[in-house]
Amino acid sequence: MEELKGKIIGLDTMVFKRNRGRFSVPFIFIFLIIFLLVLPNGNILTSPVFAQDTASPKSVPRVVLVELFVREGCLSCPTAEFCLEDLAWEYGTTKVILVEEHLWGDGYDTTETNARYDWHVGSDKKGTPDVFINGLTKRLQGLACDCVEGNYTCYKKAIDEELTQPPLVELSAVKTPHPNPLPQGEKEEEKVLNIIIEGTVKNISDTFLKDLAVCGMVSKERDESGLYCYAQDIFPFQNIPLLLPDHTFNFKFTSEISLDQEDDREKEKLHFIVFVQNLKTKKVLQAFYIE
Structure with a gap:
């Protein structure tokens, strides 16, 4: 050696x-x-820096669906209507979509609005006003207090909490109206406005999504409290199969809105929305207002 x-x-x-x-x-x-x-960056003993795509991913805003269940003759309903209608106007449909669903034969209710309320509540306590913020994510039955300002603050806080949550799905849709109302039923003078709604649901999360369904509503608007945006047609759920990340689901609905008079379309503005809801938890993941 x-x-x-x-x-x-x-x-x-x-x-x-x-x-x-x-x-x-x-x-x-x-x-x-x-x-x-x-050579690469002018610093001794520094690892070279490779070019990277620093563009941020597409931002999908959260849209909150607020369902207010009311009935004519309810003494405390006007307070809830006033507060939520004001909030819906302030936020706009890109953030908050308000639908007022009438119950129990008050003249503005439908079979679908009563069925949807029963589906949400089940055997729990029923009564109006009853507010569902993104389905059963947040339920506010009755009024928080006697003053308008207190209830306004309570509703706003619940909405703001939901707006901060990142959405798991991206929702988009378009509507195609039939050029003319079509006669329907035994009465020849009864006419229906047919609207076709088509869209997609995309999983933008990094996990599998299950137990989901897409639904939609058509509501009318009148210039009076309680009828700011009241539901007239609720579509049946379309079940979404197990949705993998970056995968999409296509859906299609056909709505039929009765026109009692020829000038109904001028009197009442129609609103079209779709939303994705978990059928087990009954929480709404995302909503979309169709322009």
Whole structure:
């Protein structure tokens, strides 16, 4: 071993002597390494930086669906109507969609509005006003207090909490109206406005989504409290199969809105919305207002 070590030392001495006055091979090798490290960004011993796509992903805003169940003759309903109608106007349909659903034969209710309320509540306590913010995510039955300001604050706080939650799905839809109302039923004078709604649901989360369904509503608007945006047609649920990340589900609805008079379309503005709801938790994941 000592003999081998001496040979190596002697070899190093020979290399040094033979390269005196010139750069030795090891020195050149070290110099090249330093040069390559400095070249990309001008800093010694700093790893090179590779170009990356720094564009932020598409931002999908959360839209909150607020369902207010009311009935004519309810003494406390006007307070809830006033507060939520004011909030809906302030936020706009890009953030909050308000639907007023009448109950129990008050003249503005439908079979669908009564059935939807029963589906949400089940055997729990029933009564109006009853507010569902994104389905059963938040239920506010009755009034929080006697004053309007207190109820306004209570509703606003619940809505703001939902607006901060990132959506799991992206929802889009378009509507195609039939050019003319079509006769329907035994009465020839009874006419129906047919609207076709088509859209997609996309999973924008990183997890599988299940137990979901897409639904929609058509509501009418009148210039009086309680009829700001009252539901007239609720579509049946369309079940969504297990939805993988980045996968989409296509849906299609056909709505039929009765026109009692020829000038109904001028008197009452129609509103069209769709939403995705979990059938087990009854929470609404996302809503969309169709322009």
